[in-house]
Amino acid sequence: MATILVLNGPNLNLLGIREPEVYGAETLADIEALCAATAAEAGLGVRCLQSNHEGELIDAVHAARDTTVGAVVNAAAYTHTSVALHDALKSYPHPVVEVHLSNPHAREPFRHHSYISLVADAVIAGAGSCGYAHAIRLIADRTAATGDPDTDEPATTRK
Ligand code: DQA
Numbered sequence: 725m726a727t728i729l730v731l732n733g734p735n736l737n738l739l740g741i742r743e744p745e746v747y748g749a750e751t752l753a754d755i756e757a758l759c760a761a762t763a764a765e766a767g768l769g770v771r772c773l774q775s776n777h778e779g780e781l782i783d784a785v786h787a788a789r790d791t792t793v794g795a796v797v798n799a800a801a802y803t804h805t806s807v808a809l810h811d812a813l814k815s816y817p818h819p820v821v822e823v824h825l826s827n828p829h830a831r832e833p834f835r836h837h838s839y840i841s842l843v844a845d846a847v848i849a850g851a852g853s854c855g856y857a858h859a860i861r862l863i864a865d866r867t868a869a870t871g872d873p874d875t876d877e878p879a880t881t882r883k
Contacts, residue, residue, distance in 0.1 A: 725768065725769045726768050726792075727768065727771050727792045727793065728768055728769070728770050728771070728792060728793060728794050728863050729771050729795040730759045730795075730796045731773055731781055731796065732752060732772075732773070733801065734775070734777075734802060735801065736774055737774050737776070739751050739752045739754075739755065740754075746825075747825045748825060750852075750853050752774055755856055758853055758856060759796065759856050759860055760772075762856075762860040766860070766861070766864035768793070768860075768863075768864055770860070778802055778806055781802065782808055785809070785813055788816070793867045794818045794819040794820070794821070794866065795813070795816060795818065795819070796823055796856060796859040796860060796863065797813065797822055798823045799840050803822070803838045804828075804834060804838065805839070809840065810843055813840065814843045819846075819862070819863050820840075820843060821844060821845060821847075821848065821862055822840045823849070824849040824850065825851075825852055825853065826849070827850030828849060829849070830850070845862075845866075
């Protein structure tokens with residue numbers, strides 16, 4: 725079964741507890757379950773990983789190159805700092821959708837720049853957990869349009 729990588733960055737393990745007025749009441753487990761259910765509707769699977777460590781996120785992108793058909797990425801604070809994650813995603817050969825629970829552009833100025841947006845096919849911000857479901861559907865649609873989900877091999881690759 726073709727698989728979508730769902731990558732969550734630092735502090736997102738605390739969802740539900742951390743600033744619920746900003747990030748919502750749902751836990752990371754809730755969001756990962758939503759991703760799995762949404763992907764299943766399209767006949768796809770998910771591989772979910774959350775890490776507080778930049779290198780682990782980069783390793784996950786590398787490991788997903790040949791085994792996934794797209795990536796949903798909420799890099800959290802690394803969004804605004806990580807050239808290394810930007811570079812890893814730049815050489816990831818499938819669609820990348822950047823997701824944020826909140827709308828960083830309506831927040832502090834240091835959240836206004838994203839290193840991920842430069843290498844993302846789409847950005848969904850401020851839609852809460854629904855943003856993840858939209859991102860999964862977007863990748864599912866692109867996979868259906870460009871490749872065979874049964875083989876994990878898109879007929880055309882983006883980069
Ligand atoms: C976030 C926004 C980032 O600015 C912040 O550092 C996060 C979460 C979001 O989902 O809204 O940790 O990516």
